Amino acid sequence: MLKTSLRSSMQGIKGARWNSISSKPTVAVLFQAIEPPVINGVRKPRKPGGYQDSGADIAYTLRAKGIEVITRQASPSIAQHEGWCFPDSEEGIHSAIIQGATHIWANTIVFASHPLQTASCLDSYAPTLRVVGQPPGLVEKFDDKMYLNNQLRALGGFTLPQAWEVKVGDDVDALVQSILAYPIVGKPVRGRGSHGVKVCPSATELKSHIESLFNESPVVLLEEFLAGEEATITVMPPSPNRAEYWSMPPVTRFNHDQGIAPYNGKVAVTTNSRVVTKDEMCDSTYGQAMRQCEGVASLIKATAPIRIDVRRFQPQSGFAIFDINMKPNMTGPGRPGREDQASLSAIAASGCGWDYPTLLQNILHGASTLETFRQYCSPL
Template structure:
């Protein structure tokens, strides 16, 4: 297994590797940096996702790599020449690189009829961003959510209630990210849908998990509060027609985006009285950390929680991904979905960044204005 130098990813790697080791499957051996990995030490169980780390894993006999890290375009697993026998457990690199852009993904999903929150882009030039915000302020359905265009979990996500608080938040966010996504707040029921490949080119949607305990409208980052303490697994008898519809929509969305491995889609209703769910975040590298290692009994993340209700204990859940691995070269060759063109007068997120866009705004309002 490989990961970036982030403590939570080391923990995830250790949890998965420990469970695989515990399977005692003669067909699956774990390669670790330490000869006898200590269950209490995260770093004993995986290699760094650097070129030296990956080559060290292969030199030690690895022929299957589980990437517990987003495979963006410049990741060594993409840029390094590796033996053709190497297999990969992860979503396709070219797909991850583009789906990681929340604005692009929302735009593409919206174009194909999926419900997504209204959203706007503010560019990294603080002066232009504030000028644009001044033009939008009367149209924004405050409160709104500010989030980095790229990022995972709830890191950097903020709820703001008005123009002044938005200026303060932008001053901080624009020092970190070049583009900020402004998104309408969906205040009704929130849920997550875990998707697992079925080995036939499709996805199975597991049981919906309902997070709670939001702080200022945002779920606390799982590194601060164990997910099991602020999430509830939905029982089958609680699934209404809208929840079942969401479990049908999510695999379709993942297929459209050309995802092939573990994926988690966050959904939310707009109406507290029920109704359709909006898709508001596609996580192509979801946290798969599960209980198993000694002292980590309460560390199930959202995906393993859903799997347990579905009938899969953590070892079975992990085995599902091992069974649906594919050759690295095959994964590298899968092209990302194309940008939305034509129906938006050739307006795309990429054109906004390169200065070709008309007004720097991306959202449902584009469809209304350009199709009228």
Template sequence: MRARRVVVLMGGLSAERAVSLSSGGQVLGALREAGFEATAIDAGPDLAVLLEQLRAARPDVVFNALHGRFGEDGAIQGVLDWMGIPYTHCGVRASAVAMDKQAARAVFASQGLPVARGGLVDVSSLAERDPLALPYVIKPVNEGSSVGVEIIREGSNHRAAVAAAWRFGPQALVEEFIPGRELTVGVMGERALTVTDITPDPRLGQGFYDYEAKYADGGSSHALPAQIHRAAFEQALEIALSAHRALGCRGATRTDFRYDDTRSESEPGRLVILEVNTQPGLTPTSLLPEQAAFCGINFPSLCAWMVENAACRA
């Protein structure tokens, strides 16, 4: 029987709360347009209150529109499994591994998928020396939406300042900087949608696809399908689907890449996985809905598909 009552979980406690509220608001309207009885719950800091709200709502399905820690890392997924409520997107294990960037790198590498050279470092050591040859990237191990990401370039002297201001735990992930383009591929179930080429507005943020470029109106331009070498285009689709499977994902995900085509325009360049997003953004500027629309799937239909593919993993 088709689910009728859907609770959209949004907000939450992470650094991506504002993004989640935006995604959740969009989803709420789309589900109502698609014919569902949809209500929203802003997931606050009191778990007992959240449990009571969920019990009172008696949803057939929870649409998980939370982003970041506690919403994307397996925490809320475990709660919903315990309650026996089907929910959208990935289960506990896939969510937890994908959110831990170092763990995800290990999974990708074990499957022969391309990752950047790098690894974990103690933040205290960053104040003393560069862990990799310049340029390189510093990022939190378990944040999304490019929160906390820094690029240390030739001639930069702010490595020590980054270390001093770090608020994401005692370790950071450092990776070689891959020049070239930012690409992304959305996956729905067993289907890779298309490849988008993302160009951040150089007047915003740090000149890469950071938080401001992702969510500010006009913060980036999206070209789809990406005008890249055909072999690289097909490889990006294959890698995204392989990464989705390797993590044990279900529902919709989005895999982000760097694509180094700076050496040759006639030959396919180097693709490197940045991360798999198990809770892709669903805001007005988000990439997954844009790719779905390109493939003929409007936003209400995309959200309805996610609800209809919800599951409980208890």
């Protein structure tokens, strides 16, 4: 059943995506300026700065490689995040297009009512304008971690931890007492990075954490704590040069803080992450995890890289998928003072022999048309 689903997913994106790709793109990068809506009672937390740091890295690096980049300010400072990117509002996107942008890099959080999906002023550009990112309909549906994980469990062929969903009004005492094995991880169903993620060693601490999360979300996701090695796998979408979804080498994580990988805004991932070596890749569980991650990307019909976090149940066991990120962080070195700001996906790319500029160029080369984005149909 899984193979059939993946085959139909591939058929949905091949053929229409790469007609008349511009050999000389003009790029404008978006940042998160508009507040995400409440979806099923939950609002995804907005990142401070709206991803302008990674947006500036992308714009600066592409320009340094000779690609034409339109910026919001005429001459933004290389030492500042501001001025490199356009707001993701209807006015911001349209402004970039009328200034000549042929490619919009959506370095932001999208959703079904996002201007990229709904703005009528973009309709005439939809057949030719190219977008780097995920379709708004895909993100809105699959950014709900519990929903996507449950769909994967139902399909079979994917390894995930045991999980529970708890809502405001549920009998929290009864739930936490019914869980037989601790620790348990509590986290938001629509999270960002490590925001709100905590390992709880007892029913008392879990109840307290659930109640604290209820202050920002009426739904909380609980998961079995995976005690073994953590890794992250970036899956690239099909492109003109490669017709299938494929995984970059896994990046292993270490130096956790109370069982959780620290937020990259506080601790640079270059200090606690590295590419798995060729010798380590002789362990077949890495390849098994990579194939499952490729299956997820193909199933949901991702149009840009996704990053999937996996972790072993115990040392030496196989991996389980525990977090699927529709918008991987895409910071990278280039601007002064950013030497240690390689993202997890950039670290993975180094295992392919790609530096940060090469990674960005390959992502750009796989951009889809806005029309394709708007016509996205969820397979689940």
